[in-house]
Amino acid sequence: MNMTSAIIALAVALVMGIATIGPALGQGTASAKAMEGIARQPEVAGELRTTLIIALAFMEALTIYGLLIAFMLLAKMG
Amino acid sequence: MEEAKVLFTIFGLEVTGHVTTMWGIMLFMFLVFVVATRKLDKVPGRFQCMVEYTVEALLNFFSGIMGREQARRYFPLLATLFLFILISNWSGLLPFAGHVEGFRPPTSTLSVTAGLAVIAFVATQIAGFREKGLGYLKSFFQPFFIMFPLNLIEELVRPLSLSLRLFGNIFGEEMVVVVLLSMAPYFAPIPMQLLGILFGFIQALVFTTLTAIYISSATADAH
Numbered sequence: 001m002n003m004t005s006a007i008i009a010l011a012v013a014l015v016m017g018i019a020t021i022g023p024a025l026g027q028g029t030a031s032a033k034a035m036e037g038i039a040r041q042p043e044v045a046g047e048l049r050t051t052l053i054i055a056l057a058f059m060e061a062l063t064i065y066g067l068l069i070a071f072m073l074l075a076k077m078g
Numbered sequence: 079m080e081e082a083k084v085l086f087t088i089f090g091l092e093v094t095g096h097v098t099t100m101w102g103i104m105l106f107m108f109l110v111f112v113v114a115t116r117k118l119d120k121v122p123g124r125f126q127c128m129v130e131y132t133v134e135a136l137l138n139f140f141s142g143i144m145g146r147e148q149a150r151r152y153f154p155l156l157a158t159l160f161l162f163i164l165i166s167n168w169s170g171l172l173p174f175a176g177h178v179e180g181f182r183p184p185t186s187t188l189s190v191t192a193g194l195a196v197i198a199f200v201a202t203q204i205a206g207f208r209e210k211g212l213g214y215l216k217s218f219f220q221p222f223f224i225m226f227p228l229n230l231i232e233e234l235v236r237p238l239s240l241s242l243r244l245f246g247n248i249f250g251e252e253m254v255v256v257v258l259l260s261m262a263p264y265f266a267p268i269p270m271q272l273l274g275i276l277f278g279f280i281q282a283l284v285f286t287t288l289t290a291i292y293i294s295s296a297t298a299d300a301h
Contacts, residue, residue, distance in 0.1 A: 053280060053283070054283070054284055054287055057243070057280055057281065057283075057284040058284070060247070061239065061242070061243035061246070061247075064242070064243060064246030064247055064250060065242060065246060067246060067250050068242065068245075068246045068249075068250075071249075071250075071253065
């Protein structure tokens with residue numbers, strides 16, 4: 001395994017690791033607030049749940065962008 | 079990401095496994111709706127009831143976002159987007175998907191998701207121009223004149239993020255299943271595929287909800 005492949009492998013691992021930090025924190029905060037809202041007002045649980053799912057999908061997309069870059073780098077390895 | 083295998087060409091356009099699966103899904107949806115609306119009864123039978131329930135649930139969902147009258151107007155586009163994306167996301171879970179040469183989920187290629195995002199983008203612009211005329215261009219200069227570059231960039235990034243989000247989710251799930259299959263066949267991919275059912279539905283919902291929000295914000299303040 002030459003130097004280029006080694007660096008690319010390192011980059012792939014770093015991309016995936018760092019890409020999950022921010023969205024995970026954001027999703028945790030959003031879910032916590034949603035649960036507080038449901039606990040305070042159980043009758044709007046349905047609307048809160050839908051909004052929460054959509055917000056989670058937004059944040060998930062940011063990690064997915066990182067995953068795409070990781071795949072593209074992986075294809076160039078070796 | 080390896081290139082998809084070209085099966086044959088029509089008039090110089092390459093046809094890959096994704097395109098043939100898309101034709102299959104189109105045929106399936108067409109048949110379902112033709113059979114459901116063949117003999118419309120006042121008291122619906124089971125199949126017609128199921129389809130009516132789907133249509134009504136989607137209409138209520140979009141009315142919650144853009145109001146009843148606008149939801150009715152853009153319902154064909156939004157409901158078709160949702161149902162097509164949903165079925166093609168779930169088609170990756172069927173047996174033989176990805177292994178037989180002509181059968182790959184259409185949304186697992188950037189070409190199809192970019193096409194859908196372009197449709198959503200063009201629909202937003204058309205809706206904005208139809209409601210507000212040339213005042214739609216003026217809305218890019220709201221609230222301050224210097225906001226124009228930011229508004230423009232935001233408008234152009236929307237199809238990019240729509241297509242990449244959908245593509246990344248479906249392609250990523252497929253790739254993870256492939257890797258898990260190489261480790262422990264028959265059992266290891268099962269949790270991933272269960273997640274795939276959930277995420278396929280969520281991604282279809284998010285794509286359509288975002289398109290509805292973009293359309294309703296492009297036609298806002300018109301009446």
